Amino acid sequence: MGRSKNDVWVGLFVLLGAMAVLFLALKSANLLQWSWQHDYLISARFDNIGGLKSGAAVKSAGVVVGRVKAIEFDDESYQAKVTLALETRYRFPKDSSLSILTSGLLGEQYIGIVPGADEKNLLAGDRIGSTQSAVVLENLISQFLYNKAAEPTPGGKP
Amino acid sequence: MSILDSLALLGASTRRVLAGWGYGARLLGRLLALSLPALRRFGLVRDQVHFLGNYSLAIITVSGLFVGFVLGLQGYYTLQRYGSAEALGLLVALSLVRELGPVVAALLYAGRAGASLTAEIGLMRAGEQLAALEMMAVDPLRRILAPRFVGGIIALPLLTAVFSAVGILGGYAVGVLLIGVDAGAFWSQMQSGVDVLKDVGNGMVKSVVFAVAVTFVALLQGYVAEPTPEGVANATTRSVVVSSLSVLGLDFILTAMMFSI
Numbered sequence: 001m002g003r004s005k006n007d008v009w010v011g012l013f014v015l016l017g018a019m020a021v022l023f024l025a026l027k028s029a030n031l032l033q034w035s036w037q038h039d040y041l042i043s044a045r046f047d048n049i050g051g052l053k054s055g056a057a058v059k060s061a062g063v064v065v066g067r068v069k070a071i072e073f074d075d076e077s078y079q080a081k082v083t084l085a086l087e088t089r090y091r092f093p094k095d096s097s098l099s100i101l102t103s104g105l106l107g108e109q110y111i112g113i114v115p116g117a118d119e120k121n122l123l124a125g126d127r128i129g130s131t132q133s134a135v136v137l138e139n140l141i142s143q144f145l146y147n148k149a150a151e152p153t154p155g156g157k158p
Numbered sequence: 159m160s161i162l163d164s165l166a167l168l169g170a171s172t173r174r175v176l177a178g179w180g181y182g183a184r185l186l187g188r189l190l191a192l193s194l195p196a197l198r199r200f201g202l203v204r205d206q207v208h209f210l211g212n213y214s215l216a217i218i219t220v221s222g223l224f225v226g227f228v229l230g231l232q233g234y235y236t237l238q239r240y241g242s243a244e245a246l247g248l249l250v251a252l253s254l255v256r257e258l259g260p261v262v263a264a265l266l267y268a269g270r271a272g273a274s275l276t277a278e279i280g281l282m283r284a285g286e287q288l289a290a291l292e293m294m295a296v297d298p299l300r301r302i303l304a305p306r307f308v309g310g311i312i313a314l315p316l317l318t319a320v321f322s323a324v325g326i327l328g329g330y331a332v333g334v335l336l337i338g339v340d341a342g343a344f345w346s347q348m349q350s351g352v353d354v355l356k357d358v359g360n361g362m363v364k365s366v367v368f369a370v371a372v373t374f375v376a377l378l379q380g381y382v383a384e385p386t387p388e389g390v391a392n393a394t395t396r397s398v399v400v401s402s403l404s405v406l407g408l409d410f411i412l413t414a415m416m417f418s419i
Contacts, residue, residue: 006208017316020323029352
């Protein structure tokens with residue numbers, strides 16, 4: 001079977017399509033950020049996770065060190081049980097603390113790890129005790145208004 | 159006209175519609191069953207990919223570029239009102255990869271390639287070429303329809319990927335080069351918000367479904383066209399209308415299934 005002239009053009013077309021798929025996967029999506037390494041799982045309980053979603057970043061000193069793997073509701077302590085997948089190459093002391101932070105004013109929420117001072121490191125399956133919940137804007141505003149109302153008015157009552 | 163007559167009319171039209179649907183479903187089933195064997199004679203499929211894919215490349219690329227331009231421009235004007243112009247990359251990429259890429263590419267493909275498929279098959283029917291093939295004991299489904307079906311299913315997803323990629327580059331050209339959004343934020347926001355499987359993968363799944371729908375509608379309309387000049391003209395019009403509408407309807411269903419959470 002001889003090679004037809006179309007072969008070259010169809011080959012070029014398929015190559016172009018494959019390059020486009022590769023561009024979409026590598027440049028516009030997060031294939032490069034997929035960690036091919038093994039993770040270890042850590043759990044933590046939060047009173048309120050705000051708008052945290054599974055897949056959100058876990059950062060320490062601003063560097064992404066893991067992802068939020070799962071979020072469940074624990075109906076015994078009435079808290080949110082968050083499972084984190086941290087990359088194996090990063091180690092943290094056992095008494096590290098977690099807090100839910102927001103990147104920018106309207107940005108997405110992530111978990112920040114502040115390392116502690118313990119000699120021992122966190123192992124897979126450990127549970128982090130000290131957590132700080134997300135700041136819920138509505139609570140903050142209502143607290144502010146409540147305090148404002150409790151203050152004596154500057155003009156003074158007669 | 160008595161009541162019985164109108165009842166019979168209703169019954170006859172119902173039966174005709176059901177028979178049409180049944181014929182279409184049987185044809186789709188046979189085409190799907192024949193599509194793997196069709197790959198064995200790859201020369202036929204390759205010629206169809208060339209005809210359906212390469213010739214549509216120009217219109218797909220130019221449309222993708224302009225859709226990207228417009229998205230960049232409009233997105234910037236809306237986003238900068240809320241002070242988040244750096245999310246432009248995310249907006250452009252998500253809307254292209256999830257919705258606009260698959261749908262607009264499929265609509266353009268229906269107009270550019272689907273119409274010509276219908277006209278080609280319809281003229282073969284009108285010129286009794288299909289009947290001649292059957293006379294020579296060659297199955298026209300196997301020889302004529304199946305290679306076109308497979309060629310379309312190969313071509314449209316590739317065209318969709320090209321459309322989305324060129325659109326993102328168009329958004330980059332307008333947003334970053336022309337307006338001056340920060341290039342680093344443009345790409346990093348895009349990469350943090352677009353998921354390979356959930357967004358890019360589902361967009362590709364959509365385009366495969368659209369490829370099956372558009373190519374099948376085009377082939378069916380050509381295959382059942384009346385063998386007259388008016389019949390072929392009507393079939394071509396119907397092919398474009400039905401396949402465009404089915405793309406839009408399928409898109410709604412697929413979006414509801416994929417991105418409902």
